[in-house]
Amino acid sequence: xxxxxxxxxxxxxxxxxxxxxxxxxxxxxxxxxxxxxxxxxxxxxxxxxxxxxxxxxxxxxxxxxxxxxxxxxxxxxxxxxxxxxxxxxxxxxxxxxxxxxxxxxxxxxxxxxxxxxxxxxxxxxxxxxxxxxxxxxxxxxxxxxxxxxxxxxxxxxxxxxxxxxxxxxxxxxxxxxxxxxxxxxxxxxxxxxxxxxxxxxxxxxxxxxxxxxxxxxxxxxxxxxxxxxxxxxxxxxxxxxxxxxxxxxxxxxxxxxxxxxxxxxxxxxxxxxxxxxxxxxxxxxxxxxxxxxxxxxxxxxxxxxxxxxxxxxxxxxxxxxxxxxxxxxxxxxxxxxxxxxxxxxxxxxxxxxxxxxxxxxxxxxxxxxxxxxxxxxxxxxxxx
Ligand code: MG
Numbered sequence: 001x002x003x004x005x006x007x008x009x010x011x012x013x014x015x016x017x018x019x020x021x022x023x024x025x026x027x028x029x030x031x032x033x034x035x036x037x038x039x040x041x042x043x044x045x046x047x048x049x050x051x052x053x054x055x056x057x058x059x060x061x062x063x064x065x066x067x068x069x070x071x072x073x074x075x076x077x078x079x080x081x082x083x084x085x086x087x088x089x090x091x092x093x094x095x096x097x098x099x100x101x102x103x104x105x106x107x108x109x110x111x112x113x114x115x116x117x118x119x120x121x122x123x124x125x126x127x128x129x130x131x132x133x134x135x136x137x138x139x140x141x142x143x144x145x146x147x148x149x150x151x152x153x154x155x156x157x158x159x160x161x162x163x164x165x166x167x168x169x170x171x172x173x174x175x176x177x178x179x180x181x182x183x184x185x186x187x188x189x190x191x192x193x194x195x196x197x198x199x200x201x202x203x204x205x206x207x208x209x210x211x212x213x214x215x216x217x218x219x220x221x222x223x224x225x226x227x228x229x230x231x232x233x234x235x236x237x238x239x240x241x242x243x244x245x246x247x248x249x250x251x252x253x254x255x256x257x258x259x260x261x262x263x264x265x266x267x268x269x270x271x272x273x274x275x276x277x278x279x280x281x282x283x284x285x286x287x288x289x290x291x292x293x294x295x296x297x298x299x300x301x302x303x304x305x306x307x308x309x310x311x312x313x314x315x316x317x318x319x320x321x322x323x324x325x326x327x328x329x330x331x332x333x334x335x336x337x338x339x340x341x342x343x344x345x346x347x348x349x350x351x352x353x354x355x356x357x358x359x360x361x362x363x364x365x366x367x368x369x370x371x372x373x374x375x376x377x378x379x380x381x382x383x384x
Contacts, residue, residue, distance in 0.1 A: 008096035010041035055080030117269035119145035128223035143269035150265030151243035151256035168245040170237035174208035197240035215307025316367035323371025
């Protein structure tokens, strides 16, 4: 029995993690979980699962819920997330938070000798070096939930990493893959949320539309698999059936395929090295018929190129890129800025911020704050 702490339980990955646990009640249990402000969703979860510890975002919700559910211990905010990740009695932290807020719980869990199944890619984008150091120091493991990284992780099994020639990350191209740059000027949130293949949370779906997400995934792959950036390529693949590939020095290319269903990578992150049965639609390649691949156009998706540059440069650059994206993505979703301004803000910020090394958590918090303030000021200017 693997005992889990699940952060971000009411989000897309969180809900699908609960599905996986429900399918295997003899193998997994949820000891503790967090949600944001979705209290309705929390109440549904609490009627299905026996949970001992819950963290919510707001103090007010925490106080009301504590009276309603006296047998559960409630906490709130970032301190609550830290508290859950530092609990003694569990095996794996499933981090399905969105944005920078996911970093500290990952680090805290590792520092308390817990393995982490990671869906929060921002953790590695902003603080890959700190996380890697902590994993070595505390002897813990990080299992990827992101579908591309799960695919690569699966393709690496039974092989030596020194025999890898390159990692090939596939990209669907998101909602706007058929649009020209000019047509992107007036796109709406509803347009951006219409992802052709995957059903995901709003923030990441917008990140897919401008390929910030794919840029993050390149940096994530660099840290997860200890691979230099020149050995990580991105290939456009519109069907989202090949979830990523590994090419070896002898020319062999291993691919992992499946229907676009996040419950598979979630389950593998939790079952590894075993494979458990799963009730799901089988992949029928004959009905898929054709698979397409092409080179990404970096002028069409400047954030992908920027992510490579930030990853190479390291220091505070990736953290600033992420911080500005967190704010700008949200501002676009709130209708405050046009779609293409997300890109403009990120590029300007990364080129403006003076380079600094990230040696401590404080350095990281400072870089994140710098990016936040930069983005908020620019967005305030647009609103006036
Ligand atoms: Mg992905």
